[in-house]
Amino acid sequence: MYPVKLVTLFLSVVWLLSLGAITVRGVSGPGAWPYTPWSTNKAQVKNARGETVTIVGANWPGAGETMLPEGLQYSSARSIVERLAQAGFNFVRHTYATQMIDEIEEGAVPGKDVTLAWALKNGLGLAAGTNVLAQVLKNNPQWTAETPRMKIWSDIANLERDNGIMMHLDNHVSKPMWCCSNTDGNAFFGDRYFDIARWTRGLSKMARWAIDHPNVASMSLRNELRPVEPATAAVEYSWTAWASNVTAGANAIHTANNNLLITISGLSYDLTLAPITRELDLSVVDQKKAGTPPVYFRIDDHAWHEKAVLELHSYDHKGITTPCDIIEANLYNNGFNALGITPPLGCASGPTSSTVDPTGKVACYPAKRLTPVWLTEFGQKQTDPILHLNTCLRDFTVKHKIGWAMWAAVGSYYTRQNTADFDETWGLFTHDWSAWRNQTTFTGWWMQFIQQMSPTNVEKPQAASPPPKLSSVP
Template identity: 40%
Template sequence: MKFLTSLVALAGLCAALPQKRQGSWPNGPLVTNGRWAQDAAGNTVNFAGTNWPGHGEVMVPEGLQYQSIEGVVSKIKSIGMNAIRLTFAIELVDQIYANDGKDIDLKTAFVNGLGEANGTAVLAQVLANNPSFTEETTRLEVYDAIAAECAKQEIYILLDNHMSKGKWCCSGNDGNTWWGDREFDAANWVRGLAYMAEHGKSWTALVAMSLRNELREASDNPDLVAASYHWQDWYKYIQQGTDAVNAANPDVLIYLSGLNYDTTVAPVFRGTALTPGTETFDLADFEGYADKLVLEIHNYEGGIGSCSSLRYNLYTKGFQAMNESDPATVNVFPVALTEFGFNMNDATWQNTYASCLAEYLPEYKASWFIWVLVGSYYTRQGTQNFDESWGLLNVDWSDWRNPEYVEQQLKPMVAATLA
């Protein structure tokens, strides 16, 4: 009953949000105020968007062999979305440092990622669709072009560190699970975050950065799990990451992800012990930028049997942080569902999971990013031109994979979230 009472109270808070005068987009820098993100005029800013991966082996955002950047961003904009979660790998920055401060050009990136023959062929397609690029264009110049187009079309960017090594995510044995895993060097991670935060200062559309995607147990490294996989070390490393990002770019919001593939951030908002220690999350530890912190969670409970169960799980693992009237909420934050998704090739969108999220997220005015935009990947898990059945777009990025879903559920969900 307390859970239901809390939901009613939170829904009431969401009912009517006063809007103030809007300055020039994005009217930043954005800050948090309780459970809301706000622009410089105090207007509430919610995100309804999708994930655009760039963390794969090529380390260039996907799909450009099929469409122009303008075309992809226009497609996102056409259904009312106002944001993308744009991902990158720390390896991109590591290679810049190893190359005397110079980024890798597209020719090298595609050949390294796809092999000489396929890399050369796919790059030719990229250049044909994006004629402002050449073989000498760098990877970060592609990111710059995406950021410029997003600014032109008023699409906010959440820049997400998805992996350390450029490749598909995620599993328990991929070497990228937790600080100290074989490919997850903590110092390089901090350096990479700072570099991208500094680089992104020139991106008008960049309003937020996420520290790390889906922190998780290393299934092949029990010693690391025993020594470090816990909330106490999470807090230590998270502070290093937030300090680095804020020092390099004090304007951006900073998204904090939790444990178990980012399915829970409960100790953060409940103010309980960050075990095995006794310390608790304290906003005073983020001196000068406590109003920049946002929590994020993921949910892939596609087989769940009831909407009430899904609502309960989302609330107790994350969304409770948005309900200051709940006596168990110690620290109040905005919370975003930065990943959820399902198969787009059939009628899965009509099941309990998808239908419930389409109702629940707008009701809470929670920001969200559906996984995933891409119709295909340059390469994924050894398969080139991998057809993504969960993608909003079809394999050649020319149209929606499931137009019925987009028209009947996704577009109304976007509109209701941003209303």
């Protein structure tokens, strides 16, 4: 028999855990924001209290040559995070490069991170890096030239936590650079810079890093997988190859940190997951030769089946004028059917053998499994009128309470495509990160869009005011 005091202590710990009064490392539990870990239940993401949560976010690039979040030479990290929080964003998709982890694991002292000074000078060149370093330190005096790079990422994660924002880790590229093209060496598993072993190692390391940050509830496998050009026999761009590598990557994350949601992107620059949501035989989709064994990707076959979230992107580079009903039907077929929503009005009355019926409506097909789906990239030049596609996307996501992250919370880049201090016209911020690039559009469209998504159940409760001090106690 256990001593009475030991039993009492054990029961007290169990009781405190049930209330969330004791925080398990890496999660906040049901008693404290952000109520992690998050999990999936059919087509919904649930927090530790069982509430359905909806992300409303923006992308903050950090996968460029310095492998640091952009903008720190113009603004403090605190100011950037506070501005995003005040606008109503509850989620930031941070892009990063696998090489950031490689430089820790394969450096002169394996396991030792590089410094802020080294990251800037190596990424920008000695002269430019030295100049930008001085600017970063002026705006962020809490850091020094010797601050490890991942310490900066941790500080930003903590700032976002304090301001009610979830941090999402997006493996954007392997070799740091502007993304994306078919010829950049980062396109698909086995491409010139896309070493699969380093990729899975990077996922594992970042998943472990997330354990110290309860507001990191999710991370991606890879951004915008796409064909490799010129095509090479060494890289098989196919759904079959996608399935085996996605499984390996998800296993790496889940083994390292089984609290994390894992977002799974598709092919063709993440425009489609059509054969995945329908659980088709991928060997047939890939047009493999007769007699090839069937290949199926079924989320329920894996240990992380309650952590899987699908993600898709949608952009207009051609001036799309297609009616929103048809756009919604195509979104449905490309993967949003996994939400279990009613087929959009742009769908034909029933699946047909043709892609489009005589009325112009699309043949739509239901998903085999209900799974959450997020729209993790869409956007446009901030100085242009709102695109028709983005109006359709807003209406679609609001109607179905679909989580999203727009591109991008940025004003300029340290460097991009060999241009120093590159101005980002698609960015929400002005070049110097001091204000919204288009105040009228931001308040009249983006902020209204954010507000239309409420409530999200990601809102951070305001801290209660301390009780007044009493001069005497009766």
